[in-house]
Amino acid sequence: MKFCIFGAGGTGGVLAAYLAMAGNEVTVIARGAHLAAIQEKGLTLRTNHRGTEQIKKVKACTAEEYADMPDVLLVCVKYYNIDDAIAFAQEKMNAEVLIVPVLNVFGTGGVMQEKLPELTCLDGCIYVMGEIASPGVIYQSDKMLRVIFGYRPQQEVRLREKAQELETVMQKAEIRAHFSDNIIRDALQKFAFVSPAAAAGAYFNATSEKFQVDGQERELFIGLIKEVEALGQAMGITFTVNLVETGLNIMDALKAGSTMSMQRDIQRGGNSEFAGLVNRVVELGTEYHVAVPLYQQVADWGAKNL
Structure with missing residues (x-):
């Protein structure tokens, strides 16, 4: 082709x-x-x-x-x-x-x-x-x-x-x-990894190994996935995989030192996809009447620091 x-x-x-x-x-x-x-x-x-x-x-x-x-x-x-x-x-x-x-x-x-x-x-x-x-x-x-x-x-x-x-x-x-x-389901399943990983990575300014062990970084990552899952359910989506388990499997397989592109863009001081990967979830929470307090926490951090 x-x-x-x-x-x-x-x-x-x-x-x-x-x-x-x-x-x-x-x-x-x-x-x-x-x-x-x-x-x-x-x-x-x-x-x-x-x-x-x-x-x-x-x-x-x-x-x-x-x-x-x-x-x-x-x-x-x-x-x-x-x-x-x-x-x-x-x-x-x-x-x-x-x-x-x-x-x-x-x-x-x-x-x-x-x-x-x-x-x-x-x-x-x-x-x-x-x-x-x-x-x-x-x-x-x-x-x-x-x-x-x-x-x-x-x-x-x-x-x-x-x-x-x-x-x-x-x-x-x-x-x-x-x-x-069912691309809406499949795209949101992917979003349920990259958005939480980018949001938590930027919030803690941490690389993959911090999310591969128990601690506040991993807890935030898991919590953000659950909020995306709740949004999907409110949209009427039936997921075919366990989003938390899938996200952790991907995260745990990453090479030490890995980061998401949004985090790297923020570190360089340029434009980033923060609005689409974080603020958009807060907006969807309002639209579908789903509480997303962890995303709101990261969005508030971004409003003060980015």
Whole structure:
């Protein structure tokens, strides 16, 4: 398949590397020194489980320079840059392109679809631990790599064959892909890990090993998961896994020193997804009449410190 990946950071860069190594045509939309390095040397993927891969066949350009038409547009930016992705899709994509956002923030596909009514925007999520180590170099610290995508309830089902093909193509690229028949449930199950992990990590300014042993960090992480679970139940979602157990299993398997991208962004003093990963849960609590005191505690901390 032919892919355009909007955003070449820890999410988009990892996906670009795996898809290109499997023989797919991949172009990443990037900028600055990262773009220049990829154009000059290709994309480098550094991992603990498969060593270092140099992928020279990954193409790279700016959003303005892109002049192709892919089968699939993967949107892999932070939520605060979602408007840039929407503008790119409006200008560059046609109705035959399947758009799959794989962001941390729950419900991104619906946000994009509302502004792109002529296009097909699924919802999606990803489990991955990746970051830009240096220009042109992506570090995947854990072998976990899973992508879930699907149509929302009542969404017009267009390009279904392409969505089914995407699942197969990703699986052949060693990406655990799943074309879900209940993406709202599956996306919220993923959100129930990344949001609590990011919120608790930022609040305590702690890395993964602090959450792998009993203590206040782990207790907050568990409590935040339970609040997301309560919200999901209020939305009418029946979860297929134990969210606390699943979250702890993921956390306990992480390499020591691991952090969520929101926490790293906060540490760097730049924009972060705090509004989408923390404040949004407080808003949903009000909307669905669910008490979320721990999220409120983290949101109050953010209002004073960020």
